[in-house]
Structures are given as structure tokens and as C-alpha cells.
Amino acid sequence: MFGFEDSDSDVQFVSQRMRMVDQQLVRRGIRDGRVLSAMRAVPRHEFIPEGYRQDAYKDGPQPIGEGQTISQPYIVASMTEHLELTEDSKVLEIGTGCGYQTAVLAEITKQVYSIEVVPGLLDKARRILSALGYNWIETRLGDGASGWPEAAPFDGIIVTAAAPQIPPALIEQLAVDGRMVIPVESGYFGSQELVKVTKSADGKINRKVLYEVRFVPMQGDVGG
């Protein structure tokens, strides 16, 4: 199905990946050593349909089927860096998609929860993640806007689909001192901004706009 490459192309993919990390990430200011190691470790091409694999390490998003895309490597790295994760962090991802971002999180911490709303995408992601040995990832089919209350609170929450507003359940499930990154629709011509949300000890919510992004819209009831 998603056969692992023979050694020749494996070597090629590894060198493309190291170059991707140096040229697209380090050079543009990604500094977190955990993020850089994770991006060097995860075989991004394995998450991409066969016909597109030669483009896996290019500096852009790629199609992954069912009208969905895998984010540009820089965006994956930057969003992960903003989560400020350590090996002790518990993290929730909304929008498993092909599972690539999930694997990057799983390289950093063993406590990873990921929710996807499209059954076909989740099935495929589960198969790839387990074939690659990431068997500590918990996944669930459903609307991510309600979060994963039984596993809360989360030190990090990453949302990879754009919502008109931040779902209240996700704010609730963010730990004190936790970090959430989420693309939020900003109103004009489909533009979106990536927002970083933090929660202080007195329960105060802080919002900081990071930069403009373009994600697929979140499906379902996005929290009123």
C-alpha cells in the first residue's frame, strides 16, 4: 500500500529532508532544537500519496487527497515551535489529516492526542503512523471543536483547520501556562491569521496574532 522505499530513494529522501531543515527552517529562524530534530526524523514523503512524493520536501503545501493538503514544512515547524513543548508536555491536535504534523509532535512527546473529522483520512493516517512505529499516539474520529475533555488539560493545543472563532471548549481544555496555536478567519476575502492563545494562572486568556496563514476551513459546529 504505502510501500517503504528501496534504499536508493531512501537515501535521496534523507538528504532532501536534511536540506529542507537547513534551508527552509534554520535559515528562516526556527531555533527550537526539539523541533529541528523532529523535522529531521519524520519521513514526510511517507505521508504523501505516491505520485506526489518527489515534491515531499519542497517549500510549500502538497495535496493529500479528499481535497485536503499537508502544510508547508516551515508552517509545521513554526506552529510546533510556538507550542513550546518538552518531552513532558501533553498535546492535542485538531485535524490529523495525513498525520505528518502528528508524527512531528510524537517525536517530541509521548502524550499526543489527535482528532480528525473525515473517516477516510483518519484511517489512512492511523495506518501510516502505526507502520512507522508511532504507537503512543491517541486518535479519535469526531469534531475537534469539542476537544478531548477526558484527557484535558493540555500544555499545547494545535489546530490545523481555520475557525471563525476559537472554540470555547479548547480554551477550557488548555492548561494554565499552556499554549494554543489556531488559524482564525479574520473576515476579509477568506484571510486568516494564526493566533497564539495562552492562559495565565489567574485564568486570564491572552491572544497574540502571529502572522497570516491559509488553512482549509474547519468543518462542523465550530463552537458558536
Ligand code: SAH
Ligand atoms: N495537520 C494536517 C493538516 C491537515 S488539513 C497534516 O499535516 O496533514 C486540516 C485537517 O483538518 C483536514 O484533515 C480536515 O479534515 C480536518 N478537519 C476539518 N475540520 C475538522 C474538525 N471540526 N475536527 C477535526 N478535524 C477537522
